[in-house]
């Protein structure tokens with residue numbers, strides 16, 4: 001039966017309590033899902049959850065409201081399907097990140113899928129890695145246009161070409177929580193990548209064992225802060241039979257365009273395309289997931305790809321079938337548009353999944369998207385981020401509009417930030433505004449921006465950044481918006 005042990009990171013064997021019931025999570029390495037696996041998830045969510053799943057910002061699948069235990073026979077079936085680790089104690093380690101367009105991206109330097117699968121097999125077969133922080137995370141970026149190299153991970157391997165040869169540049173989490181990992185001046189040949197990763201993980205394991213009684217477990221960035229990068233690399237080299245290749249650190253990957261994978265995109269395979277589907281906060285009913293799986297089976301390669309931006313790709317669609325697939329997606333009540341309000345909004349788990357949250361960000365995000373869908377026409381991508389507290393887990397890059405939850409006695413409220421400014425969220429536009437006033441205000445802000453932007457390429461964030469707060473307030477003032485909480 002499912003073990004309901006409290007933990008900060010849910011797995012399939014270890015659920016996490018949430019407001020709407022225990023939360024279970026399936027690791028899907030690099031978000032690569034086969035049709036039979038997807039159908040097994042549909043069955044699981046229907047039988048033990050509430051008939052819905054959510055894709056996370058690490059391309060995991062979460063099943064909410066798992067009230068009854070999952071029988072051992074079902075867990076064994078999921079293990080056999082490759083949806084659960086053979087060793088339960090390592091199942092909670094973070095999902096491996098990879099580009100959702102690995103192997104099909106026209107810009108890629110190397111197909112990282114074999115590396116993802118090999119590293120996953122290695123990781124989940126090592127019971128000694130169960131001592132690691134469950135937040136230990138590894139990322140493979142193969143030079144795709146849909147880049148994941150900037151995403152926060154403990155270790156990122158980023159492909160680049162050096163003297164006509166493909167190497168992976170080693171990046172480590174040297175900064176603060178949520179920062180992009182930094183290049184540390186090491187180049188690794190693709191065939192040596194797993195050996196190096198194993199050595200790095202074993203040194204980190206030994207560091208963790210030294211403080212075995214500690215909770216929570218130390219993150220890799222703590223080791224790097226305490227020992228320094230050089231000491232860490234030297235200890236890893238001792239486990240290898242060769243020296244790491246040193247070089248000047250090269251440019252860090254640019255942040256990915258978070259909507260760049262939506263819609264129809266030609267693949268490197270001639271006459272084939274992938275179709276990016278936008279999901280409301282990563283949510284799908286089991287009916288919708290089954291429908292996408294059927295489309296992938298009928299028109300594609302019986303595979304789906306989950307993205308770290310909480311969306312889904314249907315790859316390997318013959319160009320002659322694109323229209324049929326788009327119609328099928330619309331019939332499921334889903335969209336492929338980069339300007340659909342669902343693609344505009346990112347939210348952390350909020351009150352339903354996190355004790356630190358002051359507000360129910362997920363419900364508010366869905367209500368805001370619904371209002372914008374009915375009242376404005378987005379003619380270019382917009383980025384709105386809702387966070388239940390100032391930690392900002394769900395997004396680590398600037399947004400056009402950031403809403404940060406505030407604990408107030410009587411009603412759910414947010415402080416609103418726009419563009420860039422003196423805080424991590426941008427310029428503070430209003431403080432402690434009741435959520436009910438926000439959809440109207442944001443629609444006004446969008447319309448004001450549309451009427452006054454310099455040109456169609458100017459983003460709402462850029463527009464807001466070139467105006468003072470007083471000017472912005474004047475332009476978007478509405479009778480319903482309180483004026484308290486001056487900045």
Ligand code: SF4
Pocket residue numbers: 348349350354355356357358387388389390391392393394
């Ligand atoms: S941003 Fe705050 S409220 Fe949201 S998930 Fe992170 S810690 Fe929880």
